[in-house]
Amino acid sequence: MRIRIDNGRVLDPSTKRDGIYNILIEEDRVTKIAAGCTDPADRVIDAKGCYVMPGLIDLHVHFREPGFEYKETIATGARAAARGGFTAVCPMANTNPVIDSPEMVSFLLEKAKKESPVKILPIGSVTKGLLGKEVTDMAAMKAAGAVAFSEDGKTVMDAAVYRKGLQQAAAIGAVVMDHCEDMDLLKESVMQEGTPAEARRVSGVSHASEDLITARDILLAKETGARLHLCHCSTAASVWMAGEAKKQGVALTAEVCPHHFTLTYEDIPEGDTNYKMAPPLREKKDVEALRTALKNGVLDAISTDHAPHSAEEKARPFPQAPNGIVGSETAVALTITELVEPGILTPMEMAEKMSFHPAQILGLETGMLAEGRIADITILDPNAEYVIDKNKFASKAKNTPFHGRKVKGKVLYTIVDGKIVYAAEEEQ
Template structure:
């Protein structure tokens, strides 16, 4: 199968290409990128007025499979991913049962090849059952291709055990993805601790709940030498601490989710479970610090923390609703609207933070770039259309989003995975 993408604005962080070019694909590889390619192809895609980006890579999703398939599956999550232009995801291990050994990782990888339209990298837990008592089969999961371990959904509160896990991950040449939350300080909180929580008579979660563990994990990474990636950073001090770590030359990276760089607790007008996420929406000052961190390059990655839930789990008071929102189908449009159109980032920065940097963190040398010899994972993004997000159009099982009705500009029109068109806007 050969595909010729014509007239698109190719954006490639690896080569610095930023202009109109054609892209010629043969089987699963990019064979040529040039201003004009005169070759016959089985399919020709006219990408005029569109950006041709390296396929987006989301380091942080919850596909809920196995065990919680009523929320999402490898199949529905894959369809949501490619609709959003995401060609590779890292699936978090807080499944049921927890993904904590080699066989479980292999099983998901084998099933994903058959069931999912997107590439799925299953991450492994740090501790067995995510119970924080005994290390999981980190070596076996590394052999199965997990690329990283994470206790996402919680932190490993036993620092000594966590340090052992970091040492093992370092020996296995994989990363640790950290959910930074001191569980002893949450105290039943459901949103940011501020005047909005007081107004709604809800218990708050302070910034220190995150910041204390960010500091701890950076220090443990400094001691062990492991590659540490900080998930869903939400506070100004997380940015400050990561900046300090980078200035010291530590192998630490960080991600921000669209909901954290767009919304603040001021946007929570009423007690609505769709605004409940972990970490919570913070203050406007935190939002501005996150945006500045993205602009400065301190924050390396934009990820979603895609966390689908059934309607009955979210359509209730924040006191009782599940934590988490969906994001795969909206992340590119939200990023383009809120960061690129406003001048915080360029389109090149967007491609870097949503594809190139994630590929580097995972060690995926064949992804994150539109250059000859790379895997033909490609996102074609149209920056012209303005519309309102409609949760009823989502292909994910989860409809839980605070962005329903939010006006955005830009959408994915084609997604290619391994040189195959797996999504096309109709």
């Protein structure tokens, strides 16, 4: 199968190529990038006015299978990812059973081969059963195909156990993806502390719940030499600490989610649990700090923390409803609308944050759009305006605070290993 992509603005962070080119794909590889290339092809895509980027990589999703298939499955989550422009995703380990053994990693990969249009890159747990007591056999899971390790959804509160986990990860050259929330401080907290929480008479989450664990784990990473990746940063202090740690040579990377650089706790409608997440929506000063950290490179990646839940679960009162929102199908539009359009990020920097840097963090050979490379490609129209409609999501879940929001930026094609796995035109 030969595909030619014509007239698109090609953005490749690995070479800094930024211009109008035609791309020829043969089988699973990019074989030519040249202005005016007219080599014959089985399929020609006219990408005039579009960004043509290396395939987007999401470092942080929850696909719920095994154990919670009523929320999401590998198949439905992967289709949502493809619709969102992602060619590879990293499902977290908080399933049932937990992804805490090589057998469970293999299970996930076998399911992916049969059911996923995108690449599934499993994240193994740091401790057995996510119980925070006994470190897993990371070497065995890495050999089975785990690309990193995380306790996401929980924090390993025993610093000695986490230190041991970081030591083991350092020994095998693995990344640990860090969920930074002090569970003792959280208790029954449901949203950022402050006036909105007080008005609703609910317990508030302090900034310190994130900042304390961020500080602790940066110190542990510095001591152990481990590669630490901070998940879903949401506070001004956490990104300041990340910046200082990088200056001191700590092997640290960090991500932010679109909901955290878009919304504040003042945006939460009364009782709307689609705005409930962990970490919670913060203050305006935090949003500004996150945007600045994206611009100056302290924050390396944009990830979704795609967290599907059933409508029945989200219909519970705010204190009892589960944390999390779906994000795979809104990330591109929110990034363009909130960051690229205002000039906070350039289109090239968007490609860096959503593809090239995630690939580098995991040590992947993707994240590049160059001759001879694997043809994982995302084509999007940055000028397409539309209203987000959750009822059109490919995800099984619809828990989003962005339903009805007018945005710019629409994914038109997602190509994985030279195969078109999503085409927006087919939805018409």
